[in-house]
Structures are given as structure tokens and as C-alpha cells.
Amino acid sequence: MTSPSPTSSAPGPGAEAPLTVADVAELAARRLPADVLDFVNGGSGDESVQAANRAALDGVRLVPRVLVGTDEASTSGRLVRSAAGMPLAVAPMAYQRLLHPEGELASARAARAVDVPFVVSTLSSYSVEEIAAVGGTVWFQLYWLRDRDAVLDLVCRAEKAGCEALVVTVDVPLMGRRLRDVRNGFSLPPQVTAANLGPAPDTAAHRREDGRSAVATHTAQAFDPALSWEGLAWLRERTSLPLLVKGVLDPRDAVRAVDAGADGVIVSNHGGRQFAAAVPSVTALPRVVEAVGGRCAVLLDSGVRTGADVLRALALGADGALCGRPLLWGLAMDGEAGARHVLELLRDELRESLLLAGCPDLAAARRLEPVVV
Template sequence: MTANRQALDRWAIVPRILRDVSARNLEVDLFGRRIPAPVLFAPVGAGSLAAPGADRLIGHAAAELGVPYIFSNQASVPMETVAAEMDGVTPGAPRWFQLYWSTDDDLVDSLLARAAAVSADAVVVTLDTTMLGWRPQDLNLGSLPFARGEGIAQYTSDRRFVDIVADRLRTAAEERPEISLGAIATLVSITRNAPGRFLSNLTSAQPRAAVQTFLDIYSRPSLSWDDLAGLRERTSLPIVLKGVLHPDDARRAVDAGVDGIIVSNHGGRQIDGAISTIDALDEIAPAVDGRIKVLIDSGIYTGSDVFKALALGADAACIGRPHMYGLALAGAEGARDAVADIIAELDLTLGLAGHTDVTALDREALRRV
């Protein structure tokens, strides 16, 4: 996480003077849709840790700004509810869907079908988290939200997943959890986060079975390029690969016929010591050479950060932690204002640096410090 920020600081913006910058354009095209700024709300799992109903509030914020929200596969609110919230603000507001590739193929197909049904503009296949990384802060805090039933609403609202849980309950003997204060607190959390009535859930094995099923099947460590080859037959949505950090992988993504990539190290939460995303982008953008869309996330906190990413070849940037901080402070308004401020700063930076169109930025706007 620190490396992401330090790497951005090694790139300096070089302003140009005496250019007419009175009219500026921030709009970009992404997969057939014109959006007002090259900024997206990144998916953040277990958002309810920051605010109850987080995903619905973030969707509301994104719809107000008219920029895409990438629905988290590890959401605390089902995608259908978030889509309805967004459409209530701005009908047809742009939204994408993040896919964690489950070990159950039918569940993958169900999630893809639901994403298409809520009019997602693209599916973002997250490839940098087929296993959770070593996260000392989470371990120190005992932060295990998924084990408490937080962030699994896309699953508990899915018919295929519910069927898997029911099959497991029919064929497996129920295990009695060890009784302790921690176990009781976890049980209460699981019960509260499960769909349905609290008292009914408290006496049912279903919520605990759902959590265990999620932990068993949510991700597929064996995922390979061979699996990706069949994805085009399973969805008509544009396919974006998230977690690309090497130019050879970017080239292979182009050859595989995907529509875009997100240069991402998962906010620095997966591999300590991994390459920063802005340095990876510097190598990846020339390798892609405009053949597919290139986005970036991880460490992008300000409008000048977005400017630097665009100048190094990104088509857009995804904002993660800042909108979550805004959400924690002031709900939907806080999430909206955090990203609105980034867009406003991008606009001012563009003009003050002597440029008028984000799509025309290139490396000449920067110097390596």
C-alpha cells in the first residue's frame, strides 16, 4: 500500500503555460457508454464494516455523479437492490459487476446471468485474490468479516448458492460449534447478516452452513487461461481482467480477446512487496498499445493521481479507499463527495497543467523524479 503511494510521488506533472484551457473535457468512452469523467467506484468487499447497507449507499453516490460503480461480488447488499437504488436516482446509471470465479460453475453462470439482468456494462473478473493474502492487520484485529456472514449477500441471494447450501445440509451431519463468548458473538453476527428474520435464523443451521459454503467455494485457486477461454461463451458482457501487473499477462489478455484489464495489486492487500500499480502501468500500457481498455486502481487518492495514470496510458482509474472513507463519515453523501472532489481536482489539474482533454494526455505531461 505504501509502495503504491511512493511510486505515484516519483512521477511529477510538468505544467505548460499560455494555452487556452478555458474549455476542458473529462468525458471518456468505456464499452459503448460515454461517462462524464474517467473515474469509477471500485468494488470493496464487506463494505458494511464502514456503514450498514454500504453497497446501496455507494450505488446511490455513483448514480448521482453518473460514473460507474463496480458492484462487489463480496457485497453486503444484493446487486438487484443496488441496481434499483441507482435507477431510482438516475435511470440506467452505469454499473459493472465484479466476479470472483467460484469452484461451482453453475454458480458462476448464475452470477453472470444476474449481472446481465441488472444491465451491467461489463464483468470484472478478479484474478489477484484466488487465495487471500497474508494480512497481519486483519489477523491482529481478528477481522474475519466473511466468517461472520458479512459481505456474502450476492451469494445468499442467489438461487444456485441456496441450492448448494440445502444439498450440504441434507447430506452432512450438523456440527455443534464450540461454546464460547467468541463463538456466540460470531453466531449473532452470522444470524444478523443472514436473509430473513433474526429469531428464525438463530435456531436454523442455514446461516452457518451458508458461511461455511461460501468459504469453501467462493474462489478457485486452480483458475487458468484455459478457464478464461470459455468465459466468452458464458456471457455477452464485455470482459475485464482485474489484477494484471505484468506486461506479458497484458499481452496474453489481448490475445485472449478480452475487452479490458485493470492494473491492480488489490490495494496492496495481497502480496507485501509487490510492484506498485503505477509502475506496472508504465510497462503495461505500451504493451497493450490501445488494443483494449486499460484501467488502474490501488493508491489512487487524488485528481492529480488520476492525471498521472491517464498520462501513463490508463483509460480510467478506480477509486477504492477514499470513497469508503467518505462513506464511513457521511454515508452516500460522503462517498459521493469524496469522488466528486477527485473529479473536480482532476479538472483543475488538467487546466493548470495546460491541457484540455483527458483522452489526449500522454507521458510528455510527466517527468520521472
């Protein structure tokens, strides 16, 4: 398996730019090696959760307002404690050098240009220090490692690098069985490493075996499946950063997270890559919003593909959303320019959706009436 070369396959001069995220996905599919495309697009089990995420979002319809007396709509606001040009953050995604040699550096520059938070993955292929040096708003996503001293070291590094929030992913006691990767015997090329976990390139993630995902083998060795509420409380005591808990679907867990000191919860089924029978994130969202009762921020993750999806999340009570795979497709299409194009598409679609729904700002969007059909 090889990662793509720097040569772009984006439309040349004079060609039409992709008009939708789906267009970007199609261009990325032409660009990427088949096993890398499977790694990005694949889900766990029969992958039905991915389809359910999309169907559930499409089933949320909004009742627009009229005669609001404005021809402008502002997408700007705050996401947790960070200023943002729109209520969207780039979701944490591992090993982005698989998509483009500049990987997370290119994605972070795109996020900076569009003024949205970029969430650095524990498994990023550039270090948190390198990514934070790009500038803009950076959050750090934490996987719970078997070595608790290593967990604390990552947190301290994130703080020192200037990250504005800490995102703890709680839905990976083990990696979901992703059959595309198993069938491909997927492994990382030598130049792609988990840069935050040390310099050694020769890890289990690089050792190919037929009928096994090397990435799953590596995470099983590195991650502690026994993370509990005690661990979350331990973490809360050791950082002053805003703490978000990612991977919450049950409102009871959302309440426990707030009680443990979380500043936000991210309603997520990991983009369909973990529990193969999980409820769609947007279906779980309203009950989580109701349960926390305004005591913390609530963000939606999984399946977001359009600006209208962000508007749907706001109308259902969320403070914003995270977007994942589309950024990777943009990165594969044209590096930083491709990732930026995706974010600009989402921002422009959100602004248009706000105007068409009769919303001059994000506060008005949260007053829209959602109807699930």
C-alpha cells in the same frame, strides 16, 4: 465487533467540509470500530506495498503545457464502453454495510450522482439486483468460485440486472495474509453477508476465532484457486458483456488477456492486499500499455487518492483509473453524502489539474510528458 450506526460524524452545519481525501480518512477513522478500520485500511504482510503504491504515484511528475487559450477543462469521456463524467470508476469492494447500514446502495447512488461506473463486488452486502436498481452505470466484479455453475449464474444475474461490463479479478488464488485481521480475529457481524452468494448468514465469515481471519477462511472455502486461462476463455464464450481482467501487472499476462478476448485490463496489486512483494501498479502501467498496443482499454487501480493521480494515469497511457478505499472512508463519514463528496473532490481536483497542466480535455492529458523522479 459491531458495524457503525446510521448516526453521522460528518461536520455539522456551518462546519468546513473535508478539503481532501486525507481529511475524509481522518474523519472515518474517528467513526469506525478499530477492527473494521483495520479491515478497510490493512494490507498483506508488512503492508509495504501500500506505501510503495503511494510513493510511486508521488514520483510521477508531469510537464505542463502553457498558453493553450482556454479557461475550461472537460473531464467527461468514455470508460471502456460506458459514458462517464470523469475517467474513474468505483473499485469493487466487499461488505460495505460494515461502513454504513446502506452500504453499496449509498455508494452506488453517489456514483450515479457524479456519473461514474460503480463496480459491484461478488462479495457485496447487497445483491447485484438491488444495487443495479439504484440506476447509473453498474459493472459486476466476479471472483472465480469453486462451483462453475454458480459462476455462470452470477454472470447471468449481472447481465439481467443491466450491468454494462464484467470485471474478473485474477489475483486472488487465495486471500493474502492480512495481519491486522488475523490479530483481531476479524469476523463479520450477523447482519453483514455476501448477499450474492445466498441468504444464509451463518457462514465461516461469521465465526470468530482468535488468531484467524474469518473472512479469509470463508473465501478459501468459496474461491477456486485454480482459475487459468482456460477458465477465462470459457467465460468469454458465455457472455457478450465487455470483459475486463483485474489484477494484471506483467505485460505478458496483459497480452494473453487480450488474446483471450478481454476488452480491458486493470493494472492492479489489489491495493496492497494480496502479494506482499508486488510492484506498484503505476510502475507496471507503462509496460502494460506498451504491450497491448491499443488493442484494449487499460485502467489503473491501487493507491489513487487525488484527481492529480487520475491525470498521472492518463499521461502514462491509461484510459482511466479505479478508486477504492476513499469511497469507503466517505461512506463511513456520512453515507451517500460522504461517498459523493469524495467523488466530487476527485472530479474537482482532476478539472483543476487539467487546467493547470494546460489540458482542455482528456485527449490533451494523454499527450502530457510524464517524468518519473
